Amino acid sequence: MRPAPHYIAIVNPDGKRWQTYAPELLTFWRERGIEPEIEIVPWREVVPRDGDLDGLAAFDRPALVRMESPGRDFEVTKLLLQAGERATGETSGIDWNTHAFQKGRLLRPGLFYEGFRHVLLGLRRSFDRRPHLKPLACPLAIAEMFDKNATCDRLTAAGIPCPPTLPAPNTPEELLAELRRRHFGAAYVKLNTGSSASGIAVVYALDESPWAVSSVVRLDDGFYSTRRLCRHSGAELHALLGFLIGEGVCGQRGICMAQIDGQNFDVRVVVLHGRPAFTIFRLSSQPMTNLHLGGRRGEWARCRAAVPTRAWLDALDHCIEAARLYPSATAGVDLLFESGYVRHYVLEVNAFGDFFPGLVDAQGRTVHRAEIEATAKRYGLLPG
Numbered sequence: 332m333r334p335a336p337h338y339i340a341i342v343n344p345d346g347k348r349w350q351t352y353a354p355e356l357l358t359f360w361r362e363r364g365i366e367p368e369i370e371i372v373p374w375r376e377v378v379p380r381d382g383d384l385d386g387l388a389a390f391d392r393p394a395l396v397r398m399e400s401p402g403r404d405f406e407v408t409k410l411l412l413q414a415g416e417r418a419t420g421e422t423s424g425i426d427w428n429t430h431a432f433q434k435g436r437l438l439r440p441g442l443f444y445e446g447f448r449h450v451l452l453g454l455r456r457s458f459d460r461r462p463h464l465k466p467l468a469c470p471l472a473i474a475e476m477f478d479k480n481a482t483c484d485r486l487t488a489a490g491i492p493c494p495p496t497l498p499a500p501n502t503p504e505e506l507l508a509e510l511r512r513r514h515f516g517a518a519y520v521k522l523n524t525g526s527s528a529s530g531i532a533v534v535y536a537l538d539e540s541p542w543a544v545s546s547v548v549r550l551d552d553g554f555y556s557t558r559r560l561c562r563h564s565g566a567e568l569h570a571l572l573g574f575l576i577g578e579g580v581c582g583q584r585g586i587c588m589a590q591i592d593g594q595n596f597d598v599r600v601v602v603l604h605g606r607p608a609f610t611i612f613r614l615s616s617q618p619m620t621n622l623h624l625g626g627r628r629g630e631w632a633r634c635r636a637a638v639p640t641r642a643w644l645d646a647l648d649h650c651i652e653a654a655r656l657y658p659s660a661t662a663g664v665d666l667l668f669e670s671g672y673v674r675h676y677v678l679e680v681n682a683f684g685d686f687f688p689g690l691v692d693a694q695g696r697t698v699h700r701a702e703i704e705a706t707a708k709r710y711g712l713l714p715g
């Protein structure tokens with residue numbers, strides 16, 4: 332008799348991501364008369380150990396290991412900031428344990444990433460010592476997908492088109508001068524390790540007085556993410572760029588985007604085990620299409636019909652190639668078509684780009700359902 336499938340989830344147990352995924356996992360197996368074994372290991376336990384799994388009994392037996400994003404849990408954020416200090420040797424003088432939560436505050440995102448990367452490196456070492464475990468994503472792949480500059484370098488080396496990037500600037504003045512030298516009419520300057528358009532500015536440096544539209548606003552005590560895009564110029568612009576540069580930035584030439592119904596659009600391509608499974612059109616009148624910034628999901632058939640078939644197929648091929656560069660069951664590839672559809676570009680590859688509650692495919696499967704099924708087939712867990 333085939334043993335019940337064993338899953339280990341390294342997650343924030345109360346987070347929306349796991350709360351959405353867990354019922355799908357249970358339902359998938361119970362419909363087949365099987366009760367899966369699911370063990371939850373919170374990031375709060377893993378981070379202070381720097382990814383060392385010794386002594387955690389859940390990892391002593393064969394299992395599939397799913398890692399979810401550690402974001403949106405302030406206690407985990409503080410632990411990762413401490414891990415960042417351990418990894419870099421930086422001494423901030425801040426007692427992160429007692430630091431108060433401030434909604435939307437961009438609290439040392441560069442240090443947060445260094446902590447996350449440090450823990451992921453520890454997890455990779457732990458998995459290497461436990462060949463009975465099958466992580467659904469290599470921790471090193473997750474770390475690199477969070478690093479936009481490293482991702483662009485890998486894409487470019489593989490011959491996958493991505494927007495021209497800038498060398499890392501040291502100051503706002505240096506950044507603006509480089510944009511002018513390259514005649515970039517618009518440039519996307521974003522936190523190198525940010526997500527969900529957190530910490531991004533679209534900079535227009537060729538105007539007589541440079542300015543930017545950004546998802547970041549400056550308040551008295553720091554910089555915050557905002558759902559209402561703000562315009563920055565003068566000293567405000569320099570302060571914003573100085574903050575982003577200090578935390579590490581990725582700068583890319585802005586592309587004149589193709590439009591549908593008079594709105595800019597890009598596409599999130601969710602690739603499951605190397606195959607494109609979902610394509611989500613995101614439309615906006617703004618230069619950023621993220622749904623929480625006022626973008627909207629486009630009606631699939633209508634949007635797909637607007638893209639020439641040859642351009643669509645060529646772009647999907649590059650999205651598949653991009654995802655396959657990383658050993659991960661899932662990858663969310665961001666795709667952009669240039670106006671006129673002569674060229675397309677892969678913007679990013681997202682390690683946790685599969686969170687689209689309510690979205691279903693032609694078979695009525697959610698993204699998570701399709702992923703669970705594809706994984707079960709890949710690892711021979713389905714009976715028969």
